[in-house]
Amino acid sequence: MAFRLFVPILAGATLRERLFACIGATIGIALTGVISGLAMGGGPHVALLVAPMGASAVLLFAVPASPLAQPWSIIGGNSISALVGVTVGHFVHDPVMASGLAVALAIAAMSFTRCLHPPGGAAALTAVLGGPAVVSAGFLFHRLARRNYPHVAAPPANSHGTADPPSQQRVGFRPEDIDAALTTLDETFDIDRNDLERLLRQVELQAMVRSQRTLLCRDIMSRDVVSVPEQATADEARQQLLDHNIRTLPVVDAEARLVGAVGLRELTKAPDTVKGVMSKAGTASPETPAMSLLPVLTDGRSHAVVIVDGERRILGLITQTDLLAAAPRAQATDTTFAKAAE
Numbered sequence: 001m002a003f004r005l006f007v008p009i010l011a012g013a014t015l016r017e018r019l020f021a022c023i024g025a026t027i028g029i030a031l032t033g034v035i036s037g038l039a040m041g042g043g044p045h046v047a048l049l050v051a052p053m054g055a056s057a058v059l060l061f062a063v064p065a066s067p068l069a070q071p072w073s074i075i076g077g078n079s080i081s082a083l084v085g086v087t088v089g090h091f092v093h094d095p096v097m098a099s100g101l102a103v104a105l106a107i108a109a110m111s112f113t114r115c116l117h118p119p120g121g122a123a124a125l126t127a128v129l130g131g132p133a134v135v136s137a138g139f140l141f142h143r144l145a146r147r148n149y150p151h152v153a154a155p156p157a158n159s160h161g162t163a164d165p166p167s168q169q170r171v172g173f174r175p176e177d178i179d180a181a182l183t184t185l186d187e188t189f190d191i192d193r194n195d196l197e198r199l200l201r202q203v204e205l206q207a208m209v210r211s212q213r214t215l216l217c218r219d220i221m222s223r224d225v226v227s228v229p230e231q232a233t234a235d236e237a238r239q240q241l242l243d244h245n246i247r248t249l250p251v252v253d254a255e256a257r258l259v260g261a262v263g264l265r266e267l268t269k270a271p272d273t274v275k276g277v278m279s280k281a282g283t284a285s286p287e288t289p290a291m292s293l294l295p296v297l298t299d300g301r302s303h304a305v306v307i308v309d310g311e312r313r314i315l316g317l318i319t320q321t322d323l324l325a326a327a328p329r330a331q332a333t334d335t336t337f338a339k340a341a342e
Contacts, residue, residue, distance in 0.1 A: 056078065081121065286309075304317050
């Protein structure tokens with residue numbers, strides 16, 4: 001138990017992510033040194049390579065989703081703290097008093113300007129500016145790694161353009177519940193408020209899928225699936241939708257493999273064939289728990305999920321209606337299994 005106290009746990013930290021962080025830090029710090037050397041000349045003392053830059057690189061490349069690692073936190077935190085350090089050093093000549101006062105005032109300044117950044121405390125001590133170069137390297141690195149940086153946890157919007165919250169946010173916990181929980185715990189967590197809500201909603205979904213794992217896609221899917229070839233005209237696809245009273249039409253290639261899907265919305269702008277306007281189709285395997293399709297079928301855009309095999313050949317289709325009709329049965333089945341296990 002005592003040993004575990006010395007083993008920090010970073011949620012989602014995989015070997016791949018840590019390797020990316022190492023590569024990014026190497027590039028960022030090296031680029032900072034190159035830029036400093038070109039601007040100020042070479043030598044053993046490279047002006048921008050100071051201790052706070054190493055700490056900033058750890059946050060920037062290892063935990064890019066952290067509020068402490070965002071561009072304004074890195075640039076503003078280092079710059080404002082360095083300015084505070086220079087100012088304190090100018091007016092306070094006792095080094096011990098100046099050190100403590102510089103860090104304290106830097107924390108206050110970063111808090112008021114909403115750019116709290118731990119390496120800023122070190123920047124206040126060294127009174128050296130140096131954030132922008134590392135952040136510039138971070139921007140490029142995260143773009144190449146296809147990461148979301150600067151990290152913005154945009155709350156899901158209502159796809160219908162109305163003031164109502166998305167359907168998945170109308171049930172379960174509410175934002176004020178999160179605020180109440182944070183107040184009760186009375187601690188500061190290194191995670192954005194919106195990211196925390198998004199994480200908890202995903203936890204709710206995973207728990208629900210686990211509790212209703214007995215219902216699989218193969219149990220409720222339609223098997224006589226109407227599809228259309230990718231070379232079909234918009235009029236042909238539109239007629240198929242109307243004739244069969246369906247909202248989503250899978251599109252297949254010459255080898256009967258799924259390549260996309262179309263609905264009336266896409267067909268309103270079809271110039272000739274459906275190939276030019278089809279959208280990406282939501283897919284799942286027959287063994288996928290049916291309730292795991294909830295996020296796709298409640299996003300306000302998708303009306304069906306296509307069930308495919310390993311070669312993307314169509315095996316079936318599950319619509320919003322199919323899932324809604326199956327939900328009570330899944331709950332009843334799991335209740336029966338739970339009672340039998342008692």
